[in-house]
Amino acid sequence: MGIIATIVIGFLVGLVAKFLMPGKDKGGFILTTILGIIGSVVGTYIGQALGLYQVGEPAGFIASVLGAMIVLFIARMLTR
Incomplete structure (x- = not known):
C-alpha cells in the first residue's frame, strides 16, 4: 500500500x-508522477539541511511541491 500512496501523492x-x-x-502521467516523487525527495533533503525535518x-x-518546482525549473533549463 505504501508504493501506491507514494505514486498517488x-x-x-x-x-x-x-x-x-x-x-x-512534455510528458503525461508517468513523468508528472516522477517529477512529484523526485520533488518530495528534494524537499526532504532541503528541509533536513535547513533543520526543518529530522x-x-x-x-x-508544501515542501514537496517546492522541491518539484525546483526540479521542474532545472529540467526546463537543461532541455532548452
Missing part, C-alpha cells in the same frame, strides 16, 4: 508544481 505534487509553473512541458521524517506537501 507524487502525481498530486507533480500536478500542483506544473500548475504553479505554467509553460510547455532524519527519516518525510517532507510535507
